[in-house]
Amino acid sequence: MRRHGLILADAASTSGHKPARTALCDYWGWHIDAAGSPTYLYGMTTATTWTPCEASSDEILARYPEPLMALARGELPAFVLRQHYDPDHCKGLMQRFYERGLLYDPHETGTGASRVDIGTSFGRLRSDREAFHAHSAETLELFETLFDGYDDPVRSMYDALQRLAPGKEVKTAREPDGRLYGPAIFRVYHREIGHGPHYDSVAKRSKSFEYQVSRFTHQFAGILCFQNQSVTGEGGRGEPYLYNCPYRPGLEEHLGAKFPAYVERNNIERVQVQLAPGDLYFFFTENVHEVPSIIGDQPRAVLAIFFAMSPDDDEIYVWA
DSSP states (O other): OOOOEEEESOOOOOTTSOBOTTOOOSSSEEEEOTTSOEEEETTOOOOSSSOOEESOHHHHHHHOSSHHHHHHTTSOSEEEETTOSOHHHHHHHHHHHHHTTSOOOHHHHTOOOSEEEEEOOHHHHTTSHHHHHHHHHHHHHHHHHHTTTSOOHHHHHHHHHHHTSTTOEEEEOBOTTOOBOOOOEEEEEOBTOOEEEEOOOIIIIIOOTTSGGGGOSEEEEEEEEEEOOSSOBTTBSSOOEEEEEEOOTTGGGGSGGGHHHHHHHHTOOEEEOOOOTTOEEEEETTEEEEEOOBOSSSOEEEEEEEEEEOTTOSEEEEEO
16 A cells, blocks of 8 residues: 555634634734633734634534534634544544654655645545545545544544534545545644645635536535644644635635735634644635644644535535
């Protein structure tokens, strides 16, 4: 089996619930970190109307009967499930990944890579269908035993998503011939690595209409934190910023270096939910989001999924 530590060179409040303790928003204000310590950040202001829902699945459903559609409609930026997965299992699996050679520091190997992945990246391999499906099959085989002795983190994410999608069937994405996509991917970000402002959508951005996942109306992501960077900077610990800025035609011309001015000109809110190992959150990837560059020698590691749905479709397809 080929090595699964795939290196990518271009890896670019809820009313009735307590507010997310680390929500940030443009432009001036206080940032309260996970320990409760306040820091004044210029260029930020406390979010007042567009804030994550931090609650249990039952509490989320009581407040939002259709949680995914609430995200797609822009009612809130994210749903956060604190300590969804055992943090001790996060630590144990990270150690296993290093012991098996699945993880390593690309700075030490001299590859110049930006990220180390365990799993199959649809975005990287979609241009070669046969290579994509072959790699996906290897990932499925690897994941059959990789988590032995621990709770299956991939299964835990699918189960959490299923609870937030009553009436839908959550399943790994597949093609009509039965071939499955990679079910999830571990993404490990080393120092100086991040993503600029972007949005994700197979149908609207990559326009990969030859794949079944393009048939759905809305695309989302789930992120399960496994390990944080060791240094906390102004951007937090590498967690993405989520902007209240959904895709629209012509948006691309405002991304990149022009985006801060666009945000200020249009008074666009952004939030950042800081996570501890074991925390899980879901968000709408068709909103612009960015990932601050990692600071320090300890990488940030997450287990990530994409998923897509349509209001009139009984299935939700999940991939990475």
